[in-house]
Amino acid sequence: MKRAIKSLTILLSAIFLLAACSSDEESVKEEEEAILEIDTDQGQDYDGVIVLLQLLNEDGIAVKTFKEGENIYFRLAITNNKKETINFPDYDKFIGKEAFEVFTSDHISIGAPYDDYLIGGATGICTGDKLTLKCPWLDDQSEINPILVNDPDHVSGIRFVKYSSRPILHKGDYYTEFTITFYNGMKVTCKKEFRII
Numbered sequence: 001m002k003r004a005i006k007s008l009t010i011l012l013s014a015i016f017l018l019a020a021c022s023s024d025e026e027s028v029k030e031e032e033e034a035i036l037e038i039d040t041d042q043g044q045d046y047d048g049v050i051v052l053l054q055l056l057n058e059d060g061i062a063v064k065t066f067k068e069g070e071n072i073y074f075r076l077a078i079t080n081n082k083k084e085t086i087n088f089p090d091y092d093k094f095i096g097k098e099a100f101e102v103f104t105s106d107h108i109s110i111g112a113p114y115d116d117y118l119i120g121g122a123t124g125i126c127t128g129d130k131l132t133l134k135c136p137w138l139d140d141q142s143e144i145n146p147i148l149v150n151d152p153d154h155v156s157g158i159r160f161v162k163y164s165s166r167p168i169l170h171k172g173d174y175y176t177e178f179t180i181t182f183y184n185g186m187k188v189t190c191k192k193e194f195r196i197i
Helices: 002-035 091-095
Strands: 044-046 049-056 073-080 102-104 109-111 116-119 130-136 158-161 172-181 187-196
Touching: 049 172, 049 187, 073 172, 091 172, 130 158
Parallel strands: none
Antiparallel strands: 044 049, 049 073, 073 130, 102 109, 102 172, 116 158, 172 187
């Protein structure tokens, strides 16, 4: 009888131990899935002009959730599917100095990922072409100097400059929101919510 009780006690202990391990594994798996939550947004079409704002992780994947301390790459892509070139009034009016500005869920500004930008080159997008702007929140270790170049698939004429490092975004809910203005006065507000875990 004592042996049976002892065997039963060992068996129950093993079952509880396995259940606890399984629960921990499920918790880690759920957290990993939250981190890899893909952003499937394809952008908005404004009369032939497609505007897409994405937040990319360090692997270049558009996601909605980031680990604390992970770099966030802000990416804006504007595709011209119209039959004519899109011209911008000028870059200051087009993108403004608030592009990629980050806010807490309480609407408190944390700032933008850059201090300034240099402007040069084309002032429009030809038919079938795309303008892409990309800027990391934290310093990009792959860059040799503080000038942060944009995606290589298009020379935008805008280069972002950082004079100081940005703080790590701590756990919580955030969003980026800004307005861009096109040649005809059309204004498009871009907004993307994200979470740091």
